[in-house]
Structure formats: C-alpha cells, structure tokens
Amino acid sequence: MATPRFQVLWYVPNVIGYIRLALLLAAWLTFDIPMLFLPFYTTSIILDGIDGWAARKLNQVSAFGAWLDVAVDCVGRSLLWCCLYQWGFFIACLEWLVFVCTHNMGPAWRSTTAPWWVEAVMAKGFKTPAGTFAITGLHVLPLWLYGHVKGVQLYSWHLPPTVHYTAILLLAAGRALCVPVELWFVWNHVHFLISEKPGPAT
Structure with missing residues (x-):
C-alpha cells in the first residue's frame, strides 16, 4: 500500500495524466496514420480538460499534478512540432525552456510583476481576448498544421482554401503572440539567477 507521501501519485487527475502520456505514445507510433493518430491525440x-475538473471535484489538487499536467501538454506539442518540421524543435525547446523557468518558481510565476504587454496576455488566467488568442494559437496551431501536412480535411471542414489558410495565419499569429511573453519569462528567470546572492563556499 502506498505511503501517504506517495499517495499523490495515484490521485485520479494524475492517473489521467499517465493515461494521456500513454495516448501520446500511441499517437507517436501512429503519426503517419491520421485515422489512428487523431483519435489518440x-x-x-x-x-x-477533465483532469483539472477531477482535481477540483475530488479535492486532489497537488503541486505534482500541476507539474504533470503542463509537462504532458509540452510532450504533446513537442511531438507534433518535431515530427512535422525539421525546425520544429526550436519551438519545442522554447516551450520546454519556459516550462523549466516558470515551474522552478512554483505557483508564484503567475503573480510575477510583468510588463503590461505580458499581463495583457496572462490577465485573468489567460481569459482575456489577447490571452485566448495566444493560448488558442499555442495549442491548436500544431494540430491544425498536422491536418494541413497530412492532407486531413477534418480541420477545414471542406472549407475553401482561403478560409483554411486564413485559419493557419490567425493561429500562427496567436502562437507568435506567445513568443515575447515566453522570452520575457526566460529573461526574468535568468535575471533572478544572476541577481541571487551566492551561497557559502563549501
């Protein structure tokens, strides 16, 4: 039986996270078969969307769960970017770098004093027009591009090419809006590290 310290590993939302990782592994193995990849992904x-609801409903919110949720998100997007394009690893590396910088600060990263253009995106938990635009580009663009590259019409619903490409441009603009915010968090963390007083010599 799990000790109290390790019980958090078996919280329902965290088990959902493990299932998500297994689904992403299956998606990676079937990347070139859209009819299998899309259901898995x-x-x-x-x-x-369910794990967060479960965490609140079951009172199983945990630091580990918050970390796991974002880590799985990064794994999924990295899978798409790196498999779709040779240059995709640049975006994947930026997202992982930001993940390290923000989660090293713990929950305080969301309340960090930031320039107005960063706060405009992050305000109200990203639930502003700018925040929604940025987060939609962050999460939806790589999946939409998968459909574009693989010739899957699911995303365009057989819409005219102009509509399909307009969607790509809008999603790309949303993703581009994330970049200065991401770079600011990286710089903010670097600034914190170089400003920190050195510890005693050992």
Whole structure:
C-alpha cells in the first residue's frame, strides 16, 4: 500500500495524466496514420480538460499534478512540432525552456510583476481576448498544421482554401503572440539567477 507521501501519485487527475502520456505514445507510433493518430491525440486533449475538473471535484489538487499536467501538454506539442518540421524543435525547446523557468518558481510565476504587454496576455488566467488568442494559437496551431501536412480535411471542414489558410495565419499569429511573453519569462528567470546572492563556499 502506498505511503501517504506517495499517495499523490495515484490521485485520479494524475492517473489521467499517465493515461494521456500513454495516448501520446500511441499517437507517436501512429503519426503517419491520421485515422489512428487523431483519435489518440484528441483523446489526450479531451482528458486535459477533465483532469483539472477531477482535481477540483475530488479535492486532489497537488503541486505534482500541476507539474504533470503542463509537462504532458509540452510532450504533446513537442511531438507534433518535431515530427512535422525539421525546425520544429526550436519551438519545442522554447516551450520546454519556459516550462523549466516558470515551474522552478512554483505557483508564484503567475503573480510575477510583468510588463503590461505580458499581463495583457496572462490577465485573468489567460481569459482575456489577447490571452485566448495566444493560448488558442499555442495549442491548436500544431494540430491544425498536422491536418494541413497530412492532407486531413477534418480541420477545414471542406472549407475553401482561403478560409483554411486564413485559419493557419490567425493561429500562427496567436502562437507568435506567445513568443515575447515566453522570452520575457526566460529573461526574468535568468535575471533572478544572476541577481541571487551566492551561497557559502563549501
């Protein structure tokens, strides 16, 4: 039986996180088979919305769960960017770098004093027009591009090419809006590290 310290590993939302990782592994193995890849990947996305609800409903919110949730998100997007394009690893590396910088600060990263253009995106938990635009680009663009590259019409619903490409441009603009915010958090963390007083010599 799990000791109290390790019981958090088996919280329902964290088990959902493990299932999401398994689905992403299956998606990676079937990357070139859209009819299999899409159900695996989209189920992982759907579960991403359920684990947070489960954590609040069951009172199983934990620091580990918050870390796992974002880590699985990064794994999923990295899978898409790196498999779709040779240059995709640049975006994946930026997202992982930001993940390290923000989560090293703990929950305080959301309340960090930031320039107005960062706060405009992050205000109210990203639930502002700018925040919604940025987060939609962050999460939806790589999946939409998968459909574009693989010739899957699911995303365009057989819409005219102009509408399909307009969607790509809008999503790309949303993702681009994330970049200065991400770079600010990296710089903010670097500034914190170089400003920190050195510890005693050992």
